[in-house]
Amino acid sequence: MLVGIIGKTNVGKSTFFSAATLLNVPIGNYPFTTINPNIGIGYFRTKCVCKELGVKDNPTTSICLDGIRLIPVKLMDVAGLVPGASSGRGLGNKFLDDLRQADALIHVVDTAGATDIEGRPVAPGSHDPLEDIQFVENELDLWFQNILKSDWQRICKVGESNLESSINQLQQKLSGLSITRTNIYKAIEDCGLLNKKFSSWSDQNIMMFVRRLRELSKPIVVAANKIDLFPAALNYEKIKSTGRPCIPCSAESELVLRRASEKRLIEYVPGDSDFKIISSQLNEQQKKALELIRDRVLRKWGNTGVQEVINFTFKEMLQLITVYPVEDENSLSDKKGNVLPEAYLIKRGSTAKDLAYKIHSDLGEGFLYAIDVKRNMRIGADHILSDGDIIKIVSTKARG
Ligand SMILES: Nc1nc2c(ncn2[C@@H]2O[C@H](COP(=O)(O)OP(=O)(O)OP(=O)(O)O)[C@@H](O)[C@H]2O)c(=O)[nH]1
Ligand SMILES: [Mg+2]
Structure with missing residues (x-):
């Protein structure tokens, strides 16, 4: 966008x-x-889920300042x-x-x-x-x-x-x-x-x-x-x-x-x-x-x-919402141990499978199911995501 x-x-x-x-x-x-x-990166500001869950995060592709998540967005002057x-x-x-x-x-x-x-x-x-x-x-x-x-x-x-x-x-x-x-x-x-x-x-x-x-x-x-x-x-x-x-x-x-x-x-x-x-x-x-x-x-x-x-x-x-993909649903981290590493802005109404494709086409193609981590619930391909969801994608293919 x-x-x-x-x-x-x-x-x-x-x-x-x-x-x-x-x-x-x-x-x-x-x-x-x-x-x-001029093209540059600004930030979308949202309340980070880290506070709600009481965890200390270390994002890789966005910034978290004491519970405020700043997600990069593209602007043009x-x-x-x-x-x-x-x-x-x-x-x-x-x-x-x-x-x-x-x-x-x-x-x-x-x-x-x-x-x-x-x-x-x-x-x-x-x-x-x-x-x-x-x-x-x-x-x-x-x-x-x-x-x-x-x-x-x-x-x-x-x-x-x-x-x-x-x-x-x-x-x-x-x-x-x-x-x-x-x-x-x-x-x-x-x-x-x-x-x-x-x-x-x-x-x-x-x-x-x-x-x-x-x-x-x-x-x-x-x-x-x-x-x-x-x-x-x-x-x-x-x-x-x-x-x-x-x-x-x-x-x-x-x-x-x-x-x-x-x-x-x-x-x-x-x-x-x-x-x-x-x-x-x-x-x-x-x-x-x-x-x-x-x-x-x-x-x-x-x-x-x-x-x-x-x-x-x-x-x-x-009409974008924020979702947090993780690879390990217990530690809320990626494979390297970064907690809540990424925050994605996706269209309101997107499904779990849409998110998988957005992260990587391989994840989308091999999509089996996903886990809604906050609710500790297994969700299917057509499940519509909500703002602030933390999602683990389970796929037959690995990312990348
Ligand atoms: N008082 C006040 N001045 C401002 C504000 N924002 C910008 N300016 C002033 O408005 C002038 C024009 O600012 P620019 O950002 O160069 O305007 P621009 O719309 O990019 O102009 P062009 O590239 O020439 O079309 C500068 O003198 C700014 O300091 C503001 O919020 N308040
Ligand atoms: Mg100008």
């Missing part, structure tokens, strides 16, 4: 990305700082947008092509309205962020629409005989865009177009279909960024009232906290509601900056929002 970080230029996308991944990428208060996409990007303005279609593989999108918005529609810095409150949301969504729709329209006549002609072959044609055309067949079918159904031949779809039908397809295949959460500035809180309420998923956020604050924690100046886990100063090396200016973050962001909003946005994306939009 790959999540793209999108938005108007100069709103804090790279700051968000850097705060989530701790990678050093260019950040600047001017349009088009980012040109080429792309070039910013201005209105007209889909027809070449600004950096044009570049960002769009970089987004093909994305399964969900985090839309970073300058909620303080401190940048104009072209991303130029202006006094906070001078610009309406709702305008940005609308134009960015519109550019995404136009991008999808352009891809389809370039070949629409052929798709209509080849797929004319029945819905099945029309969907096949569409799927081929949209391959590489991380769009499933189910998404296509659902979008047609939701638009009430199931009984209408593609060749008789009006431009309005196409636009409606494209928007729905985009919503289904690349769901968006708004990261209401720069919440530390006035009048972001007012604008945040306005955005929320449109019904879009929207989370208040201060990427800059998160970046400061993450960097300070990396240098062991403070104790802070991404997503925490507070931090603790643990070094005497901080100067007055640094202390003041941290106090401001505590006052303006943490006390007011509960946390910086960056981790909450990532969690919402993977848990609610992509």
Whole structure:
């Protein structure tokens, strides 16, 4: 799964990305700082089962910080947008092509309205962020629409005989865009177009279909960024009232906290509601900056929002749950004795056999049964897994 970080230029996308991944990428208060996409690893935060079971774990592919499991997830920061990007303005279609593989999108918005529609810095409150949301969504729709329209006549002609072959044609055309067949079918159904031949779809039908397809295949959460500035809180309420998923956020604050924690100046886990100063090396200016973050962001909003946005994306939009595969059900470990070594994010509704395949195709092919370790219960191939399950797979074939 790959999540793209999108938005108007100069709103804090790279700051968000850097705060989530701790990678050093260019950040600047001017349009088009980012040109080429940055890909990095952020973390999904969840309560680890180690506390519940009272065991000391030592994960290999994720991190456990005193009962908080941080599971690696892939994020991508792309070039910013201005209105007209889909027809070449600004950096044009570049960002769009970089987004093909994305399964969900985090839309970073300058909620303080401190940048104009072209991303130029202006006094906070001078610009309406709702305008940005609308134009960015519109550019995404136009991008999808352009891809389809370039070949629409052929798709209509080849797929004319029945819905099945029309969907096949569409799927081929949209391959590489991380769009499933189910998404296509659902979008047609939701638009009430199931009984209408593609060749008789009006431009309005196409636009409606494209928007729905985009919503289904690349769901968006708004990261209401720069919440530390006035009048972001007012604008945040306005955005929320449109019904879009929207989370208040201060990427800059998160970046400061993450960097300070990396240098062991403070104790802070991404997503925490507070931090603790643990070094005497901080100067007055640094202390003041941290106090401001505590006052303006943490006390007011509960946390910086960056981790909450990532969690919402993977848990609610992509519908993933966490399961812990083990090889020894008694010691909860792998063959090397690492306790609760791995945490997998898998689709809600996945079965024990799906998990086996995800770990290794050999385990899936030789699947015999699995053990639900917490409940000390043998489960079959079709058993649907729950969030927080610890599972041992029993297979005729060994992993790898
Ligand atoms: N006050 C405040 N400023 C922020 C926040 N996040 C980012 N900024 C500032 O916004 C400016 C733009 O940040 P970037 O991360 O470079 O923005 P971008 O969206 O990646 O920009 P492009 O790559 O140019 O499209 C920088 O000056 C950041 O310091 C925030 O949460 N609060
Ligand atoms: Mg950038």
